[in-house]
Structure formats: C-alpha cells, structure tokens
Amino acid sequence: MSVASIGAQLHEQLRTAIVTGEIRPGQALSETDIATRYEVSRQPVREAFIRLAQERLVVVLPQRGTFVVKISIRDVMDGRFVREAIEVAVVREAAALDAPARAALVEILRDAIAQQSQVASGDNASFLMLDEHFHHAIAAAVQREHAWRVVDQIKAQMDRVRYLSFDSATPVSRLIAQHREILDAIEAGQPEVAESAMRMHHHEILQSLPELAKRYPEVFED
Amino acid sequence: MSVASIGAQLHEQLRTAIVTGEIRPGQALSETDIATRYEVSRQPVREAFIRLAQERLVVVLPQRGTFVVKISIRDVMDGRFVREAIEVAVVREAAALDAPARAALVEILRDAIAQQSQVASGDNASFLMLDEHFHHAIAAAVQREHAWRVVDQIKAQMDRVRYLSFDSATPVSRLIAQHREILDAIEAGQPEVAESAMRMHHHEILQSLPELAKRYPEVFED
DNA sequence: TCGGAACAACTTGTATGGTAGTATAGCAGC
C-alpha cells in the first residue's frame, strides 16, 4: 500500500495540531514557513491549507496570510445544536433496532465504557478518543456513516474547546454515567428515553464554555 | 471589491455544473483539459478539484484521474436523514420564536411561496432556487447560519438527484402546498405541527429516487 | 513633532517544467 500524498499528510497533521491546541487560535501560518519546516515545497502546504480552510479551521486572507481561526462561541454553540439534532435522531434509530442488533451494539458500547473508566484522570486526549469511539459506534450500528462524517467535522470545532479545558471540564465520571444511561435506554429498546439521555449528554459537554471564554479570551473571537 | 481567485471561481463553476448534471456522474475530469478549456494554468484547476473532492462531488485517484462521483442511493438517503434531523430542529425553533419575529419570518416565507407559484411548470432550476430560499430563510430567522452551511453541503448531493428528475418528480404544486403547511404552523406558533409538516415535506422530496435509479442506471453507483 | 511618500520585507496567487505511477494499445511469441 502506498502512502497518501504529502498534501493529505500535512492536512492530517496540521488538523490534529490545531484541534489539540498545539497550534493556537489566531496564530499565523506561513506557507513557506511550514514548507521549510517539513522540508517540502510550498505546493503541498498550500493544498493542506485549502482543505483546512474548507473545514473552517484556518482562514486564508489573500496576500496577507493564513491564520488559525479563533474559536467562535456562536459557532460552537451552533455546532452543538446540529450535532445534537443528528445524534438524537441516530440514537432513536439505534434504540429501535431489533433485539439481536441492539445486543451486538450494547456489547460494543459496554466495552467502550469499560475502557473509559480505566482512563487516568487528566488524560484528556485518551478519553476524548474513547468518547468519539462510543458515539461513532452508535452511528455505525444503524449504518449512518454519512451522518457521522458530518458529526466528525463539527466535532473538530467542539474538540478545540474540549482540549482547552483540562481541569474545568465536566468530570469524566459524570460523562461516563451519561453514557451508561444512553446504553441502558438502547438495551431496553426505548427510543424516547435514549433521545432525552443523549440530549442531556450534549447539553453537558460544553457547560464550561463561558468560563473558558473568560479565562482564555485571546483564543476566542471578539 | 476584487474578484475571487481563479481557483475559487473554477470551484464554483464546476460545482454548479456537476450539481445541475451538465457534467455527468462518472465522467473523467482532466486537469490539463479543464485548464486549456478555461485558459488558465493547471494549478488553480487542481485546487478546485481538491475543494470538490472534499465535498464528495469528485474523487481523485492518484496517477489515474479525477472523476465525478456517481450518485449513491445510500448516501443520498443518508443525507436526507441528516438534513431532516437538522431542519426539523430548526423549524421547531422558528415556530417557538416570539410573535413579532415570527411575523417577520412569515412575511418572507409568504413572499417566497408567491414567487414559487409563479414559476412556469418545467422550469426546475428556478423552482429549486426558490425552494432553497424558502428553507434558508427559516434557518436565518433563528440565526442558525452554521446549521445551514451543513445543510447546504448535503443539499448538493440531493440536488443532483432533483435535477435529474424533470418530469417524474413530485408535482411542484404539491411541494408548494407543503411549504404553506410549514408556514401556517410557524405563524400559529405550533412547533410540533411545524415539525411534522417539515418531516412530511422531506419524506416527499426524494420519492422518485428508486424510479430514477432504474431509469438512469449509468449515473448511479453499483 | 507630525505627516506622508517611497521602499523593503513579507504574504498568497499563478504558471510551468519535470517526475513517478497507471492503463492501454500493439506487437511478438507460443
């Protein structure tokens, strides 16, 4: 198997660097700078920037520069709204599956939760990965891969916030408990219960957003 | 105001050409070919391709070629699912606005419907534009521009189908009637009614999909 | 001291040449 193109690789690397906050919002990214750093030409870098721009992770100002977009509270909240709408619809479908399909999904989710509870407190990155796995599994079970692709894009914006909040975030234990509620509702085959559990869960996730905006004003949009 | 870059312009033009079916699914797009046709260099073309690839309108196979992706029934249906989830949530918010805001929105929607009913039968393109305007207006009224951006991307895939169905589509009069139902529910401030009306509307839109897949098998994925 | 014009040091945008990989048509050999 051959490797992906340099442009695609760069896109991937820069994307995670931005989402995790390694490259901070507002920072300028120069094509030539990145190019020399990664020892490639400007062209692949440019292509990576275009991809990032379409995901609204950077903004390209012609003849001026390319900048990591600052976090917009409005956009993040709006993203949560969309994600909630999608995932609620998905979990309803999941809870309405036939018994054997539900059992198979429950198996996977139970395993995911078990792993989540073993994550050391403070290891945000690991938990976020397992969290993603949990939510993705539900979508995959009802074969909504396309829907998940949409969620995944939105997640990038939300995760930028979540990586920002190491300590002030909602306690992991609480999130795990909510995952259990969702799982139970799916296992019991109760779409309405699953829906409200998922809704609650999403309302929780960005609870600390206003506080973070105060604490790190430089990474938020004016 | 200065014009956008050539790459961005090309992206726009090719996008509409693909969505409207002017460039047919499965067709190969050569960088050099497009470049000579539009009398520009290959570089902007390449950048336009990258943008199109991220919207899943084309697929780039390294060292082989770039092709307009065929329509995937599964993807389109999945897209409808997502779009319905979002627009239902949006219309609920719209119907829950305070009276003056609802009145302002109703004004806009009524105007949009009036224009829709004046479109000559068979003029699909004009109707689809007005249809988009109608749906967008609702999202804009509740300030869900981000949500609309997501819908807009999904719409591209759905519109490819709708442009395919000139005659066999749902009669325009029926769609307009459904728009009226949605409008009435918003005006009356009844979120539940608005929700079910929107849901019905979306169920209708792709009614003719299976028939189209039979009639034009060459533009659909295997 | 203040204002402004020219300049220098950046930035992204576009054009072009060369490279590596893939598919195919045609020909040689069986």
Add this chain to the structure above:
DNA sequence: GCTGCTATACTACCATACAAGTTGTTCCGA
C-alpha cells in the same frame, strides 16, 4: 487465436520561478 510483454500516452503530484498585493518601516520634508 490467445497470452504476455513492451512502448506509449496519458494521469496526478511535486518543485520551482515569477507575479501581484499588503503591511510596516524608514526617511525626508514641512
């Protein structure tokens, strides 16, 4: 006639050079 190799004509990919625009600074003059 059929199979397998080879030459060729594509393709997207990457590097490089140049063009065009923006910004900040510096220097000169009022």
